[in-house]
Amino acid sequence: MPLWWWMVDSLLFVVVLLVLLLVGLLVRGRVIARAGGTFDMSVTRSSEAQAKGWMHGLAVYGDTELCWFRTFSLSWRPRYRFTRGEVQIDGRRDPVGDEVHAIHPGHLIVSTENPVGVKQLAMSPNALTGLLSWLESSPPGQRVNNVV
Known part of the structure; x- marks a missing residue:
């Protein structure tokens, strides 16, 4: 597998982690706010x-x-x-x-x-x-x- 392919995979992995982090923050905030x-x-x-x-x-x-x-x-x-x-x-x-x-x-x-x-x-x-x-x-x- 060429080096550029590893770099694309790594970049995609980082983007997915950032999206999951953002979703986690949003879900946490909504659950806390639902307590009233x-x-x-x-x-x-x-x-x-x-x-x-x-x-x-x-x-x-x-x-x-x-x-x-x-x-x-x-x-x-x-x-x-x-x-x-x-x-x-x-x-x-x-x-x-x-x-x-x-x-x-x-x-x-x-x-x-x-x-x-x-x-x-x-x-x-x-x-x-x-x-x-x-x-x-x-x-x-x-x-x-x-x-x-």
């Missing part, structure tokens, strides 16, 4: 206003925790889990400078304190309203603030 209660949310571990470090992802509400899945990952496990009661939102702001290009258009940035080390979240205004409501409420069957 999902929204686009970007996170960064930096507390500074800079474009570097922002990661796009999908957040999924649970009873007691908000699970965040990175968009460009094949992992079925959430990268971060924000437990209700351990997350505090400090303030909101519009993106500045290069941050405008690092997050989704129209998203607001909020500062947060939580045990997982994420310093800022970026989400749409409607998603922020939902997140604040979720943080202030309690799941069904549980008492608020342990008061009878």
Whole structure:
């Protein structure tokens, strides 16, 4: 078999792998989104206003925790889990400078304190309203603030 034939086979193999990777990312995203209660949310571990470090992802509400899945990952496990009661939102702001290009258009940035080390979240205004409501409420069957 000539060398050029091996190169064509190798190139075809790489293209097929890339297509399978893309299909895997799309299927994973659709399966996660079918759980319901999902929204686009970007996170960064930096507390500074800079474009570097922002990661796009999908957040999924649970009873007691908000699970965040990175968009460009094949992992079925959430990268971060924000437990209700351990997350505090400090303030909101519009993106500045290069941050405008690092997050989704129209998203607001909020500062947060939580045990997982994420310093800022970026989400749409409607998603922020939902997140604040979720943080202030309690799941069904549980008492608020342990008061009878």
